[in-house]
Amino acid sequence: MMALDEAARRRLIETVARTIIDHSDELTSLDQAIGDGDHGANMKRGFAAVLADVDALSAKSLPEALKALGTQLVMKVGGASGPLFGTLFMALGKNLPDAPDRQAVAAALDQAITAVKARGKADVGQKTMLDVLLPVRDAIAGELDIRSVADRAVAAAEATIPMKATRGRASFLGDRSIGHMDPGARSSALIVGAIAAALGTTS
Ligand code: ADP
Ligand code: MG
Numbered sequence: 001m002m003a004l005d006e007a008a009r010r011r012l013i014e015t016v017a018r019t020i021i022d023h024s025d026e027l028t029s030l031d032q033a034i035g036d037g038d039h040g041a042n043m044k045r046g047f048a049a050v051l052a053d054v055d056a057l058s059a060k061s062l063p064e065a066l067k068a069l070g071t072q073l074v075m076k077v078g079g080a081s082g083p084l085f086g087t088l089f090m091a092l093g094k095n096l097p098d099a100p101d102r103q104a105v106a107a108a109l110d111q112a113i114t115a116v117k118a119r120g121k122a123d124v125g126q127k128t129m130l131d132v133l134l135p136v137r138d139a140i141a142g143e144l145d146i147r148s149v150a151d152r153a154v155a156a157a158e159a160t161i162p163m164k165a166t167r168g169r170a171s172f173l174g175d176r177s178i179g180h181m182d183p184g185a186r187s188s189a190l191i192v193g194a195i196a197a198a199l200g201t202t203s
Helices: 006-022 024-034 039-052 054-059 062-076 081-095 102-120 130-141 146-158 169-177 183-199
Strands: none
Touching (some): 006 054, 024 183, 054 062, 146 183
């Protein structure tokens, strides 16, 4: 699928980081509705650290870069989502080869999702980031082109609106969590969209 050179790795990392930073107000608003309003600031802090470290990160192989990026997120994002997004990227790095094809990406994402589930003691259907990651894994495995994978991620984030949260801070609201998009699901869709934009049509 992709053997990314250093310039491509840099474009990938910068696009993801800038996309999250540019959407931090939106993520804050979503978390104000069903959480404590810190998700935008949390993610912005984490990805600002990633951006500041982009020279060192993009000099590494893709697996090593993903592991180091995940470590940055664990250290800097905080909240519930820091360890979870950190685990996601670290596990992707651990399981991806240097030049993964489509099935290798799907398999690594599958293993990363398993790690996120274990870390958060959560599963699909609980109105979290997992409700985007699972459909994305299926879309990649199902041969969708990269733009369609990103569209699927956006739709999956929107599909968290009618869900009732049963994990994380939003679960404290019970039925009142219904009617709002999950902030971590939105972040996940933004990350997938940024990856698709950075990789362009090279899938
Ligand atoms: P906090 O909830 O500590 O304020 P954030 O606001 O940064 O942390 O992140 C909230 C997001 O984290 C939620 O929208 C949800 O997607 C995700 N999340 C929270 N708990 C879990 C969990 N146990 N498993 C998976 N994702 C979770
Ligand atoms: Mg929060």
